[in-house]
Each structure stands twice: as structure tokens, then as C-alpha cells.
Amino acid sequence: MNFVLTEEQEMTKKMVRDFAEKELKPGAEERDDQEKFSRAIFDQMGKLGLTGIPWPEEYGGAGCDFISYVIAVEELSRVDASTGTTLSAHTSLAGWPLYKYGSEEQKKKYLEPMALGEKLGAYALTEAAAGTDAANQSTTARLEEDSYVLNGNKIFITNGGDAEIYIVFAVTDKTKKAKGISAFIVEQGMEGFSFGKKERKMGLRSSPTLELIFENCRVPKENLLGAEGEGFKIAMSTLDGGRNGIAAQAVGIAQGAMEEAVNYAKSREQFGQPIANFQAISFMLADMGTKIEAARLLTYQAAYLESAGLPYGKASAMAKLFAAEMAMEVTTNAVQIFGGYGYTKDYPVERYMRDAKITQIYEGTSEVQRLVISRYLLA
Amino acid sequence: MELLLNKHHLNRREEFRYFAEHELDTGDHFPRENLAKAGQRGYMGLPIPSCWNGQGEDFLTYILMIEEVSRVCASTGVILSVHTSVGTFPLLYYGTVDQKKQYLGKLAGGDLLGAFALTEAGAGSDAAALISSAVVVEGGYRLNGSKLFITAGGEADLITVFATLDRSLGHRGITAFLVEKNQPGLVAGLPEKKMGLSRSKTTALQLEDLFVPTSNRLGAEKEGFQIAMSLLDGGRIGIAAQGLGLAQASLDFTLNYLQQVKGTTNQTNHSSVLIIAELAAKIEAARLLVYRAALAKESGKRCTREASMAKLFATDLAMETATRCLDLFYPASKGGNNPLNRYFCDAKATQIYEGTNQIQRIVIARELLKRLS
Numbered sequence: 001m002n003f004v005l006t007e008e009q010e011m012t013k014k015m016v017r018d019f020a021e022k023e024l025k026p027g028a029e030e031r032d033d034q035e036k037f038s039r040a041i042f043d044q045m046g047k048l049g050l051t052g053i054p055w056p057e058e059y060g061g062a063g064c065d066f067i068s069y070v071i072a073v074e075e076l077s078r079v080d081a082s083t084g085t086t087l088s089a090h091t092s093l094a095g096w097p098l099y100k101y102g103s104e105e106q107k108k109k110y111l112e113p114m115a116l117g118e119k120l121g122a123y124a125l126t127e128a129a130a131g132t133d134a135a136n137q138s139t140t141a142r143l144e145e146d147s148y149v150l151n152g153n154k155i156f157i158t159n160g161g162d163a164e165i166y167i168v169f170a171v172t173d174k175t176k177k178a179k180g181i182s183a184f185i186v187e188q189g190m191e192g193f194s195f196g197k198k199e200r201k202m203g204l205r206s207s208p209t210l211e212l213i214f215e216n217c218r219v220p221k222e223n224l225l226g227a228e229g230e231g232f233k234i235a236m237s238t239l240d241g242g243r244n245g246i247a248a249q250a251v252g253i254a255q256g257a258m259e260e261a262v263n264y265a266k267s268r269e270q271f272g273q274p275i276a277n278f279q280a281i282s283f284m285l286a287d288m289g290t291k292i293e294a295a296r297l298l299t300y301q302a303a304y305l306e307s308a309g310l311p312y313g314k315a316s317a318m319a320k321l322f323a324a325e326m327a328m329e330v331t332t333n334a335v336q337i338f339g340g341y342g343y344t345k346d347y348p349v350e351r352y353m354r355d356a357k358i359t360q361i362y363e364g365t366s367e368v369q370r371l372v373i374s375r376y377l378l379a
Numbered sequence: 380m381e382l383l384l385n386k387h388h389l390n391r392r393e394e395f396r397y398f399a400e401h402e403l404d405t406g407d408h409f410p411r412e413n414l415a416k417a418g419q420r421g422y423m424g425l426p427i428p429s430c431w432n433g434q435g436e437d438f439l440t441y442i443l444m445i446e447e448v449s450r451v452c453a454s455t456g457v458i459l460s461v462h463t464s465v466g467t468f469p470l471l472y473y474g475t476v477d478q479k480k481q482y483l484g485k486l487a488g489g490d491l492l493g494a495f496a497l498t499e500a501g502a503g504s505d506a507a508a509l510i511s512s513a514v515v516v517e518g519g520y521r522l523n524g525s526k527l528f529i530t531a532g533g534e535a536d537l538i539t540v541f542a543t544l545d546r547s548l549g550h551r552g553i554t555a556f557l558v559e560k561n562q563p564g565l566v567a568g569l570p571e572k573k574m575g576l577s578r579s580k581t582t583a584l585q586l587e588d589l590f591v592p593t594s595n596r597l598g599a600e601k602e603g604f605q606i607a608m609s610l611l612d613g614g615r616i617g618i619a620a621q622g623l624g625l626a627q628a629s630l631d632f633t634l635n636y637l638q639q640v641k642g643t644t645n646q647t648n649h650s651s652v653l654i655i656a657e658l659a660a661k662i663e664a665a666r667l668l669v670y671r672a673a674l675a676k677e678s679g680k681r682c683t684r685e686a687s688m689a690k691l692f693a694t695d696l697a698m699e700t701a702t703r704c705l706d707l708f709y710p711a712s713k714g715g716n717n718p719l720n721r722y723f724c725d726a727k728a729t730q731i732y733e734g735t736n737q738i739q740r741i742v743i744a745r746e747l748l749k750r751l752s
Contacts (some may be wrong), residue, residue: 001388001439002381003671009380067380262747282744289747290688297667304382318660373656377634
């Protein structure tokens, strides 16, 4: 056991931090305000090799481990959580199932351009009536000759509209319930695939969240991912790792908010001295710092387990639960330390607080994480 | 980054767990027998070099032992922690060769039990405010004053006592002394009546014209406060491990209870299970903080931040876990006896001693404000 980053992990951290400070920070507020997704940022991440960190070089990846990957998501989110979620959805939700379940051909055709940053990926599981109850899918896929014909609507799709490649889940056999769900690789531009309403959100506003509409969308048979009926298993196992990406995002958001709060507390004077001198403030900072480090260790541990090929479902659920709850608390207290100024758009902490909320909700709500963890405990 | 215990640590943890579960008693007397058994196995000197009769293990191995022992008996846990972290390490770090020959080997082998006497009625968190005095006399020093809340007081064989040579110098006048149990002038008070850790015997120690030969001064004159402070990080990690063990004990007991309920009624109490799940995640986080702090200490680098974070988080969690588990268990515990009551009462102390958690927050905030500038 050691808690020291390897040289490669350190390099990733430094490189992504520099990138985030230089390229993300200046426009983060404006992109949030205008709900503007920047493809140019994704392209830059591609050039830096961030869009396929954990995938082997033969598929265009960087061949690094999952700790390097979560460090990247964390560092992006420390400055701009929307960009963090773009990379997390692209890598964990779209890239991972391709890497894990894709045929050699599918990996070459889809994973490689994604890893190289030429194409952006997305994951489409959620429907209006299938949120936490994800198996309650109503999108259907009917095999007709050499194609599956998809019909239905997906909602809340991160990277929706801008992504070229979508991992879409649909029912191929209704009688089999969860075991009748299958996964498909759908490309933007396929006939019958269109985009619906773009959500207006309280946070992660420069990460697009869209509805996907499938109307007799014909997907070539070879774009079935895994076997027929394997879709729900693919969806759930994808989320195990995805959760860790969200944990990393939560850690990054909290770290960014705490740093802002520390700097403010040192410079803001009241009663003739910096407010950091008051224990009401400094004790909040101490709790923030402690909980952030605890969450970071849980996150790295889950990533470590995944890299080592060991079971990580319980660890990633723990990391996600703890980190998300922590991020909400830390960002709320960061706004508190800024007082009235924190509530205004003059300072970034209100954005951090808005961005933190979703980490308790997506890729399995905190309530679902508790359920997942309890199943491991009671097993 | 390597985030799993290695084989050696896993093996030793298994051994500590077996020892704790099968060898330790949980009676209500001072745990002499437990300490004797621990001593026989070398657990009284795990991180002490083998040339001084210790086991030459790393700090993490020692921490694993404190965690596992505390899971079964937190009183034994704190006595072992105090004995090692602040009873034995000061000799290793600051003792002369003669002092080491006389005491260190016996402490590490479990022949002597160590204790630490810093606190006074007016010097708790503000340890530098102590007023016990040491006056230079022929051949040594004469100590007068009153020490409070001394773990294993009246039982420990060798006590590191802090007194000031010159109060006007503040903390710079404080000096450390090695005092043996039966020396004339050292009088242990009656055991404090405490809400928890009832076996660990906490007493006052009166220093009444207590003569200490020069050869028993630890470190240089006026070096005492620096000695005391240098031991804090290690001591805090020990208490963090105690909190961790206690939290795990509460969780294990309650989980077992819920499984039994499930077994008899075939119903899972949903909300209870969700609370347990959240506590389990926090315990995992605490464990990582504690192990990280232990490894940081072992590396020899400054580990103040890591130690305080581990202590704060793990001991607050020990209290939270015991409290919430008691809530869950309560309907079944009416009128009965269950170990959760003990865990709850024991856990409270971990938030207070070796630096209250308010002190930990001061330390952590100072570190954060320093780092980010």
C-alpha cells in the first residue's frame, strides 16, 4: 500500500491542471451563463490525449490506468465541471462499453476515433418513465432483415446533439423484461434519429443535455453491442465505472470551491482582520479539506481496483455516494463563507454549488448508491 | 498509487483480528491480562526496532493492531496506543543510550507499561500553560504539581512527566522527565468515574517533592514542549485507529443484527439498511485516511495534516456510527444489554483526547491556509 502518485499519474495531473487553468478558466463563467458547449475544448483535449486515457494505444488511447483518468476528470471539474462531465460521459459511459463489449471491428470503427478525440460519445439509457427504474424501458428495437429498427425517446442525454456516437438501449424482447434489453451503437445522422428539446439546467450548463428521438431509425445489425438481451447488463456494468467518474467530478468541484473559499477567507477582512482568523470560518475550511481528501481516497481506490482487474462495484458506489454528498456540503459552505458575495455571479462559488447538485442525482442517485452498497453488505 | 494492503499487512491484520476476537476479554477491570497477552506476542513494541526488543514493524502494522484490538476492546486499544505512541516513542527518539538500555527494551517487550503525563487542570488544549514545577537540586530535580486525566495512571510503570523549570518562559521552560511508578512523591489519585473506556483507568498524579535524578531527564532541559508536540502526530494516528475500530465494531454488530432480523422475518428494514450503507462508505473513507496517515508517518516526512485529518474524521465517525446504530437497534435493546452502549460511550472519548477535534480543526485549517497562498 502507498498513497503516492506514480510519475505518469503526476504528469497527467499537472498537464490537466495547466490545461484547465489556461484554457478552461477564462471562459467557464461565460459558457455557463450562455449555456454554450465548446467543441473546440473537446478537440483540444483530444490533441492532449485526454479523450481516451484508459484505452490501449492500439485503439487510439493513452494506455494509462483509471487513476490517471479520474485525476483528469477531477482536475477539469476543479475549474469547469461541465467539461469534466463531457469527458466523463465520453470515456466512462460511451467508451467503456465499447471497450468492454465491442467487437474488434466496432472498437476500430468507434472507440478509436473517440479515443483520438475525433468523435464525441454519449450514452442513452434514461427515458421519461425509466430513471432510477432503468429496466422499465419503452424504446424498442425490432430486427428487420439486416437492421434493427429503433423507436422511442431518450431523455437527459449528456453530450446529446454534439456527440457523433451514441450507445443506445432498447427493448428487443418485451417478454424477457430486463433480459430483453439490448445495446446499440447509433451514429448521428442515421435516418430516423433526431434531437428533441435541450434541457435548461441549474448547473452543468455548458454541458448539453438533450432528448433523443428515434422514429423508425434503422441501425445496421452489426451495430448491436454485445449479444441480444445483454443490454441491461452492459448498462449496469457501465455505470459501475461511470460512478467513479462522477465521484472524481464531485471531488474536483469541491476542491475548486474550497480553494476559492480559502483565498477569500484570507483576503476578506471584517472586524479588522481576515475572516480566516475566525474559527467559525476556519473550522468549516478544516472540515471541507478533510472530507475532500477522504472522498479523493475513496475515488482513487475504486479506480485502482478497476485498473487492477478487481471487483470495484461496491467501492465505486461508496466513492460516488460519499463524494457527491460531500461536494454539495462543501460548495454550500463555500457560498456561506463568501456571504452575500457568494450568492452573486461576481464569484464562481455559486456556479460550483449549482454544478455540485447533479452529482447526487445522475448515474444513480445517492439513494440508489445506498441501496447498491447495502446489497453488497448484506450479500 | 497502490491502494490495497500488501500481503504482509493483510497477514498481520488477520493475526491481530484473531488475537482480538479470541484472546481478549471484555470485562470491567483494568485489562492486565490483555496487556500481558499482547506483550507476549510482541504487540507492546510493534514499531520499535528489534535491537531494542521491539518487532521492527512499520507504523501501519502497529496501527492495524490498534484498530483490531479497539474493535473488540477500546480500553485495551487506548492503553496500547498511549503505551506505544507517547509512552515508548519518546524514549526511542530522545532517550540516552543508558535510558534506552534501562527502559526501552522492557517497554517494547511488555515488561513495563508506559504512560504520559502532560495534562493539568488548567492545561488541557493549552498544554503550554502547565504549572507543575521542576526545581534543580543536587543530583537532579524536585517536581511538584498535579497532573490530570492520566491514562493507566496508578498502573503504568514508567511515566513521561512534563514540568516547567521556569514559568516565565512559557512553553520554553517545559522539561520532560522519566518517572517510575513506585518513586516516593508520586501519588496516583482515585480513578475518574468516566462515561466510557471504563477499563482504562484514568487518574490524577500528584507530584509531591518528587525527586528525579538527572539521568532520568528526557532530552535537554526546556526541550519538553517540543518533545510533547513531536509525539502528537503519531499519537493522533493511534487514536484515529481506535475510532476506526470502534466505528467498525458498531457497524458489524448492527449489520449482523439486521441480518438476523431479515433471517427471522424475511423482511429487510429498508431505511435502516440505507443508513448502514452510508456509514459503511464513511468507514471505508476513514480507513483510507488513517492508513495514509500511518504511511506518511512511516516515511519520516511531516504528517501533521494527514494525522489530524485522520483523527478528526475517524473519531467523529466513531461517534456518529455508534449513535446511529443505537438508534437503529433501540427497539430491540429495551432493557437489554448490548455492546453498542459500550461503543457509544467509548467513542465519545476519542473526539476529546490527544487533541480535541476542535484542536484538530485548528491544525487542519492552519495547514490549509498555509498551503494555499
